Amino acid sequence: NKPVCECNTCFTGPDCSQFIPDCTANAESGDPLFLEPFWMQHLASSALVVAGWHQMSYSYNDKTFISKELEKLIRKVHAIVGNAVTEDRFIVFGAGSTQVLIAAAYALSLENTSSPVGVVASVPYYTLDKLQPEYFNSEKFKFEGDAYTWRNRSDARANMIEFVTSPNNPDGQLKKAVLHGPNVKTIHDHAYYWPHFTPIPAPADEDLMVFTLSKLTGHAGSRFGWAVIKDETVFNRMIAHMELNSMGVSKDSQLRTFKLLKAALEEGTEIFDFAYQTMKTRWERLIETLSLSNRFSLQKIDPQYCTFYNKVREPSPAYAWLKCEREEDKDCNAVLMAANIIGRQGSRFGTEDCYVRLSLIRSQDDFNILMERLNKLVAEEDGAK
Ligand code: PMP
Numbered sequence: 001n002k003p004v005c006e007c008n009t010c011f012t013g014p015d016c017s018q019f020i021p022d023c024t025a026n027a028e029s030g031d032p033l034f035l036e037p038f039w040m041q042h043l044a045s046s047a048l049v050v051a052g053w054h055q056m057s058y059s060y061n062d063k064t065f066i067s068k069e070l071e072k073l074i075r076k077v078h079a080i081v082g083n084a085v086t087e088d089r090f091i092v093f094g095a096g097s098t099q100v101l102i103a104a105a106y107a108l109s110l111e112n113t114s115s116p117v118g119v120v121a122s123v124p125y126y127t128l129d130k131l132q133p134e135y136f137n138s139e140k141f142k143f144e145g146d147a148y149t150w151r152n153r154s155d156a157r158a159n160m161i162e163f164v165t166s167p168n169n170p171d172g173q174l175k176k177a178v179l180h181g182p183n184v185k186t187i188h189d190h191a192y193y194w195p196h197f198t199p200i201p202a203p204a205d206e207d208l209m210v211f212t213l214s215k216l217t218g219h220a221g222s223r224f225g226w227a228v229i230k231d232e233t234v235f236n237r238m239i240a241h242m243e244l245n246s247m248g249v250s251k252d253s254q255l256r257t258f259k260l261l262k263a264a265l266e267e268g269t270e271i272f273d274f275a276y277q278t279m280k281t282r283w284e285r286l287i288e289t290l291s292l293s294n295r296f297s298l299q300k301i302d303p304q305y306c307t308f309y310n311k312v313r314e315p316s317p318a319y320a321w322l323k324c325e326r327e328e329d330k331d332c333n334a335v336l337m338a339a340n341i342i343g344r345q346g347s348r349f350g351t352e353d354c355y356v357r358l359s360l361i362r363s364q365d366d367f368n369i370l371m372e373r374l375n376k377l378v379a380e381e382d383g384a385k
Contacts, residue, residue: 008365025341025370027358030169030318034282034361035218038274045263048256055251065248066093070258074226077216077261078203081272082307083193085205089228090235093249094242097191097212097225101163102132103245104208104227107237108161108185109140118144121163122178124170124321124349126189129163146350147178158183164206165189167198170349170357171299172317174198191215192318196275199306199313208234215318215361217260217271224249224257272308279316282360282367286320289371293378297323320358332356339377341370 007016010023039046059065071091078084094100109117116139121129123146133143144150147162164186166175177186188206192198192215209228214220229235242248264271290298301315322343324332333345333356346355360367 008363010365010369022340023369025373026362026366027320027360027370028342028344030215030359030361032215032218032220032361033363034278034367035271035275036363038271039218042263042267045266046260048259050252050255055255058247060251065242066091067251067254067258070254070261073258073261073265077265078228080265081195081200082203083195083200084190084209084211084228085203086228089230090232092227092229092235092238092242093254094225094227095246095249095253096214096220096223097189097210098128098132099223099242099245100210100212100225100227100238101128101187101189102136103238103241104187104210104234105133105141105161106138106241107234108187108208109138110159113140115158116140116142117159117161118142118150119161119163120144120147120150120179121165121350122147122175124168124346124351124355125163126165126169127344127348129165129189130350151178160184162186163189165191166204167192167317170319170344170355171321172197172301172315172319173299174201174304194275195272195306195308196279197316197318199304200308201304202307207231213257213260217264219256219260222253222256222260224253276309276316279318279360280314283314283316285371286360286374289374289378290322293381295324295326295329295381296378297325318359318361320360322356322358324354324356330354336377339373341373341377 009026010020012018012020060067074091075086078086094103105119119133119141130143133141141161150160160179160183162177162179162184164175164177166188167173168175169192186206188204188209190204190209191212193204194216207230210225212225213222227238287298290296299321301317303312303314306313324335329335330353332354333343336343336356343356343358346353358370
């Protein structure tokens, strides 16, 4: 049994078994607790004990901040899944992909320049692609909004960086870069490019690709992410950034990541099968409910051939990108809030508030409560099908 640390907000009592009827369904953040049951089934193989004297030094024996054993294991995971080319590529670690993404922006911006590189992402984009460049307020780069608005523009900045999140957060689409040309550099955020969330049509082979443990094993709190990089100069600049920014990634985090990946691989494809089945079942339940609605619609994702499962696969996205169809429901988040559901409004992704993102990767309790609230909302709808 799971030891009770704290209850889900919809449950109370000494063993968290009492349901609070009017509680709010939390579909807000992308906390990947849907993988918790997998790890509860693999207690012994995933447990880690570290002696007090162990791994105290800043660096590893080779004087770097990157565990070569972990790097090898990450290459092996990519080779088994077939989701990224890592041969003859460099790998950098970061404190979650959050740190890796901004390190990549620094590494790709120009060294000695008076005008900042323009950073763009196509709408709807991952919120941090805007928030991080704005917050760091660097002389090297400046957030310039939707990538589509910079296509064919004569006043386009000489140099641009495009964040390409694929599959996309919020809408789960396999996204392609919008801008091309000798002065455009891309950062491909492949946080969700795992069989859990998408068919894998081919190994990704872009210049700079970013991955995260958070959405692979679900260990978001370990704060571990990595980049796979083609160009040695870009790699060196990212390493320099990480050394100045945080002196590399916590060795405890690297050790735990190693242990978890090793434990997962010992079970063959079980983690992917579990994650895919869970996400697919959730998506099917959601579609079934919303197919009765005239008021709400969902994104459409085409089935595609998956080289990991050797078959054409239905979608299993991490998020629902819900649209309120009625004119009077322009503030879709308010409509959902009134029905006791918290999502994340469209404007956070650079688009209109008739869209709301609902997280489908949280715990089973969170998902079940979300479905209960949505079923009720659709059942009360005037003219529901
Ligand atoms: N990229 C995308 C597209 C994400 O959705 C997230 C997490 N929500 C991240 C990066 C950051 O994840 P982390 O820092 O946990 O690796």
